[in-house]
Amino acid sequence: MARRFIVAGNWKMNTNIEEGILLAEQIQHGQRNPETEVILAVPYTHLFPIKKKIKASSGIRLAAQNCHDRNAGAFTGEISPTVLNTMKIPYVIIGHSERRMYNNESNELLASKIQAALNNGLKVIFCCGESLDIRRSNEHVNFVKQQLEESLFTVDSTTMKHIVIAYEPVWAIGTGETASPQQAQEMHAAIRKMIHNKYGKRIADNISILYGGSVKGSNAKDIFCQEDVDGGLVGGASLDSSDFLKIINSL
């Protein structure tokens, strides 16, 4: 299986339900490169109404932006991976830097969330990435390695096919400052090598590694054409259908 080219939109806590449905329909009906897998990570409240509007044949898949590491229980306000599975939501984002930062999600907790998601048949988009301080101290590769070792690398090789990695340098998220294509390629190649060392060549060659952080229609092509960049996880620009379609079509 060759690795897939994926463009995922992370809407974060944006749009009301009507706006969300409209945006999803604009993307569904837009001119899209059929080679690109499109994923929309919408707010929980929007999953069901948007799912009803998206045709299976459109190739657009939905993702939750997080889930709990238990299937059920007294966890007020949390979202169950079992329920996501019964809703036939195929993907979940785990480890986004905003959740690490605002919800104190540790690598250890993320390991447990990844297991819970996989046990419930979900595919995981696992996010990693360093802060500006760490980048400036030139420790970024070691930092990301530790993030992977302490969370993702608890996954056994048979389930790695259900994992997509998103490298999102924190300093590039929502700042308008993108990693240069060379910086993205350097880190993606380093991540692929870490996967190779842990799981072997076949899994490393087949895993999709997305770049995230201020991707726009105007810069996507330069980043996506790097050898180890297999698409993007897009925040702000995924809220504008024409910019998002441009990103989808920039392969």
Ligand code: 13P
């Ligand atoms: P921006 O594209 O808005 O920088 O956000 C990136 C991101 O966090 C996607 O998960």
